[in-house]
Amino acid sequence: MPVTPPGPAPAGPEQEAALVDAVLRWYSSHARDLPWRHPGPPEQVAWPVLVSEVMLQQTPVARVEPVWRAWLERWPTPAALAADSAGEAVRAWGRLGYPRRALRLHAAAVAVVERHGGRVPSEQAELRALPGVGAYTAAAVGAFAFGQRVAVVDTNVRRVLARAVQGSAEPAPALTAAETALAVRVLPHAPPEEPRLPARWSVAVMELGALVCTARAPRCGACPVADLCAWQRAGAPPDDGPARRGQAWHGTDRQVRGRLLALLREAPGPLDAAALSAAWDDDAQRERCLASLAADGLVVPSGGGWSLPL
Numbered sequence: 001m002p003v004t005p006p007g008p009a010p011a012g013p014e015q016e017a018a019l020v021d022a023v024l025r026w027y028s029s030h031a032r033d034l035p036w037r038h039p040g041p042p043e044q045v046a047w048p049v050l051v052s053e054v055m056l057q058q059t060p061v062a063r064v065e066p067v068w069r070a071w072l073e074r075w076p077t078p079a080a081l082a083a084d085s086a087g088e089a090v091r092a093w094g095r096l097g098y099p100r101r102a103l104r105l106h107a108a109a110v111a112v113v114e115r116h117g118g119r120v121p122s123e124q125a126e127l128r129a130l131p132g133v134g135a136y137t138a139a140a141v142g143a144f145a146f147g148q149r150v151a152v153v154d155t156n157v158r159r160v161l162a163r164a165v166q167g168s169a170e171p172a173p174a175l176t177a178a179e180t181a182l183a184v185r186v187l188p189h190a191p192p193e194e195p196r197l198p199a200r201w202s203v204a205v206m207e208l209g210a211l212v213c214t215a216r217a218p219r220c221g222a223c224p225v226a227d228l229c230a231w232q233r234a235g236a237p238p239d240d241g242p243a244r245r246g247q248a249w250h251g252t253d254r255q256v257r258g259r260l261l262a263l264l265r266e267a268p269g270p271l272d273a274a275a276l277s278a279a280w281d282d283d284a285q286r287e288r289c290l291a292s293l294a295a296d297g298l299v300v301p302s303g304g305g306w307s308l309p310l
Contacts, residue, residue, distance in 0.1 A: 026224035027204030046120035046145035053140045054105050078109040079118045087308030091265045104132025122146045143199040151183040152202040156209025167230035169239035256280045256289040270305035
C-alpha cells in the first residue's frame with residue numbers, strides 16, 4: 001500500500017519565540033504610519049481605535065483612512081455621533097461597503113453614552129455587549145487602545161500563524177478553537193519595561209500578513225521569518241482545502257443596494273419610486289433590494305418615498 005508522506009512539521013516553542021522576536025524587529029522598521037495607531041491616553045484613543053476596527057472589517061486601509069479622518073473630524077467622541085442621526089452615519093459611511101456597520105457604530109456610540117458615560121469601556125465583556133462589537137473587535141480595542149494582553153486574531157494573523165507555525169498554506173475557512181489557542185500561546189507576556197509588548201506583537205503580525213505574507217502572492221523573499229517558517233521548510237505545499245471563491249459583484253443584490261444607497265445619500269430629501277428607478281432597471285430586483293435595505297434599517301419610508309433613517 002502506498003505510504004502517505006508526513007505533513008509539514010509545526011514549529012516548536014523555540015521557533016515560536018524566535019518568530020515573535022523577528023516579527024517585532026521587522027515591524028520596528030516597516031510599520032505603516034496609520035493615524036489610529038498614534039499613541040495617546042486610553043480614554044482618548046479608544047474611540048478612534050473602535051471606529052477604525054469597525055471600518056476595517058472587510059475593507060482595505062487605503063479606502064478606510066480618508067473616511068476615518070472625516071468621521072473623526074465630524075464626530076470626535078461617541079457622544080458627538082450619538083447626538084446625530086443614524087441616517088447621517090450611513091451618509092458619511094459613503095462607499096466603504098457593508099453599510100450596516102455604520103448603523104452598528106452609531107448604536108454602539110449611543111450605548112457608550114447611555115451605559116458608560118460617553119467613554120468606551122475597557123472590559124472585554126462590556127465591549128462585547130456593545131452593538132456590532134464581536135470577539136475580534138473587542139480584543140482589538142482592548143489591545144490597541146488599552147494595552148491589554150488579549151489575542152487579536154484576524155485573517156492576516158491566522159494566515160501568518162498557519163504558515164509560519166503550522167506549515168499550512170492557508171488557515172481553515174472559519175476560525176477554529178485550535179487557531180485561537182495557538183494565537184494565545186504565541187502571544188508574548190509583557191515585561192515591566194514594555195507593558196504594551198503583547199499589543200505591539202498583535203499589530204506587528206497583522207502588518208506582516210497585510211504587507212508580506214499575503215493570501216495570493218506572498219513575498220517570501222522579503223519575509224523576516226522565512227527561515228523559521230514551517231510552510232517554507234516543507235517546500236511551500238499548495239493548499240489542499242476546498243477552493244475559495246471570490247465574491248461576485250456585478251449584477252448582484254449587493255451592487256443594487258449600493259446604488260440605491262448612493263442615490264439616497266446624495267439626495268437632499270426623500271426619493272420616490274420614479275427617482276429610485278434610476279439606480280437599476282430591473283424592477284423586481286430593485287424592489288427586492290429596497291425591501292432588504294428597509295429590513296436592515298438602512299432606509300425608511302418618508303413623505304411617500306424613501307430616505308435614510310432619521
